Amino acid sequence: MEDKVFNLCVIGTGPAGIITALEYAKLNPAKSILLVEFGKKDTVKNILDDSIEITNTANHHPPYECTNKGFGGTGLTWGGRCVMYDEVDFIDRPVVKNGCTWDVNLFNEVKVYLEKTAAYFECGDAKFNLNDIDEFKDTHVAEGFKENTVTDKVIERWSMPTRFGARYIDEINALPNVTLLEGFEAKTFTDPDDEGNVQALQIRDWNGNVKTIQAEKFVISAGTQESTRILLRNKNLFRLLDNVPDALGKYYxxxxxxxxxxxxxxxxxxxxxxxxxRDKDGVYLRRRFQFTTDFLVKNNLLNTAIWLDNPLYHNPKHKSGAMSFMYMAMITPIIGKKLAPPAIADSITKGKVEGIGSHVFNIIKDLPFSIIKPVSIFYKRYLLKRKLPGVFLYSPQNKYALHFHSEQVPFDKNTMTLSPDGEKLIIDYSLTDDDINSVIALHKELDRSLQATGAGRLEFWFPEKELYSEIKKMSRDGIHQSGTTRIANNEHEGVVNRDLKLFGTKNVYVCSSSVFPTSGQANPTFFLGAFATRLAHHLTQN
Structure with missing residues (x-):
């Protein structure tokens, strides 16, 4: 293998790496592709996650809750939610402090590949607005709702393969031009030659043994944390530039x-x-409240989605036997770990074990429905091929909790840096005033809009003076990582160009959500898949 020169080497086998490799292999059946994956089958503890230090554990999940090592990457615990980015994410606004280093033209270029991407995710047609779907056109979330500054037409789609590794491993193994190498860490790139071409990469197995891989083109697709760590370790890749790009590792x-x-x-x-x-193909869809581009730009607010949700499971005051039963299952040590990944389970239970007696009372009060409903949900969620993505319960009072999911400011003090020994990755992460105040302002606008049209109203859970502190206390991420190797037009503003090519090189690319300069309201998985599809075509054409 060390004597062979591969046409393409892809580092990392999450959804982006898998899509890049598969699409390139289909377009280039005579060309050789090497997939390098750090994890091995049933990887649990590993030296990479063990060598991450997070300075703010109140707002950032620990490493083992953020990523997965092994074929399929973080797709091993991905929920399957496919969401599109929005035009406003590509418009520079004062609130993002000149951090929007991509543009609407790039957005439109990537959208060309949405149908191909949707095929990989098996999430139906690449339509993310209900007015584009005949059976749902001109329908609304609730009786009396009217669109103005708020729309209820934007949707999320749900993928069939929530586990990309399990879905595509057989296809990868069956391709004669694809080689999968597991249990190796991408370690050291050779210097670019005077033309910017990088010839080889040293990889290291778990025992410290080193191999040298040669390839015509390299794609770093190891997730935000590890893609950033690889580049921080390999600043020699920028030797043809005057300086290492200042944006590297910043704007997390x-x-x-x-x-x-x-x-x-x-x-x-x-x-x-x-x-x-459910659409005509049986794909699950869900409405989201979102705010118009004009409103967000005019009011200098961050892009945010808000959707109907259940009350907090851990609080037995919801008086739902089914919810209490599911909460009790989630906090049961062995059962809970099988029902949901740790970060998702934490978002449901909030890490709290309380009110057990009241939960038991709720269950007994609602028998037999408190058990029949969860059993029905369990069947649809775990035993069917296209699984029920989540659990939402009907309210006869027409009252629903609201879940917000909001963009963050590209803040230069949110960083990933290396310790002096070059091994530990240190993550500094915090929330800004703009992040939090935007969430409050947009809830107020949703309330104003509903009341103005007579459709409804919001009931806030906290006094206004406590909203800031409560949002700061409850918001915890590290799962939707982006920003640290951002796209830009030049190396003074970013790390890669609009084709994802690393500044200072001719043949090294980064395909990770780390290239996204703004986070928008969407989780990055689906849109990153579109970038991966586009990259495979770019590599083929060039």
């Missing part, structure tokens, strides 16, 4: 997320779309 972003209010609709509760819709 995720999302603010949580619940601070409920919505009460005024119309018929039986006409409220509180749960999932």
């Amino acid at each position: 972003q995720g999302h603010l997320s949580g619940k601070i209010a409920s919505v009460v609709f005024n119309g018929d509760p039986k006409k409220t779309d509180y749960g999932f819709l």
Whole structure:
């Protein structure tokens, strides 16, 4: 293997790495592709996650809750939610402090590849607005809702393969031009020659043994943390530039997320779309409240999605036997770990074990439905091929908790840096005033909009003076990582160009959500898949 020169070497086998390799292999059946994956089958503890230090554990999950090592990458615990980025994410606004280093033209270029991307995710047609889907056109979330500054038409789609590794491993193994190498860490690139070409990469196995891989082109697709660590270790890749790009390792972003209010609709509760819709192909869809581009730009606010949700599971005051039963299952040590990944489980239970007696009372009070409903949900969620993505319960009071998911400011003090020994990755992460105040302002606008049209109103869970501190306390990310190797037009503003090519090189690319300069309201997985599809075509054409 060390004597062979591969046409393409892809580092990392998460959804982006898998899509890049598969699409390139289909376009170039005569060319050789090497996939390098650090993890091995059933990887649990590993030296990379063990060598990460997080300075703010209140707002950032620990390493083992953020990423996964092994074929499929973080797709091993991905929930399957496919969401599109929005035009406003590509418009520079004062609130993002000149951090929007990509543009609407790039957004439109990437959208060309959405249908191919949707095929990989098996999430149906690449339509993310209900007005583009005949059976849902001109429908609304609740009786009396009217669009103005707020729309209820934007949707999320749910992928069939929530485990990309399990879905595509057989296809990868069956391709004669693809070689999968597991248990190796990408360690050291050779210097670019005077033309910017990098000839080889040293990789290291778990026992410290080193191999040298040669390739015509390299794609670093190891997730934000590890892609950034690889580049921080290999600053020699920038030797043809005057300086290492200042943006490398900076502007780390995720999302603010949580619940601070409920919505009460005024119309018929039986006409409220509180749960999932299904399209003609059986794909699960879900509405999200979002705000128009004009409103966000005019009011200098961050892009945010808000959707109907259940009350907090851990608080037995919801009086739902089904919710109490599911909460009790989630906090049961062995069962809970099998029901959801740690970060998702924490978002449901909030790490709290309380009110057990009241939860038991709720379960007994609602028998047999407190057990029948969860059993039905379990069947749909775990035993069917296209799984029920989540659990949302009907409210006869037409009252639902609201879950917000909000963009973060590209803040230069949110960083990933290396310790002096070059091994430990140190993550500094915090929330800014703009992050939090935008969430509050947009909830107020949603309330104003609903009341102005007579559709309903918001009930806030906390006094106004406590909203800031409560949002800061509840928001915890590290799962939707982006920003640290951002796209830009030049090396003074970013790390890669609009084709994802590393500044200072001719044949090294980064395909990770680390290239996204703004985080928007969307989780990055689907849109990164579109970038991966586009990159495979770019590599083929060039």
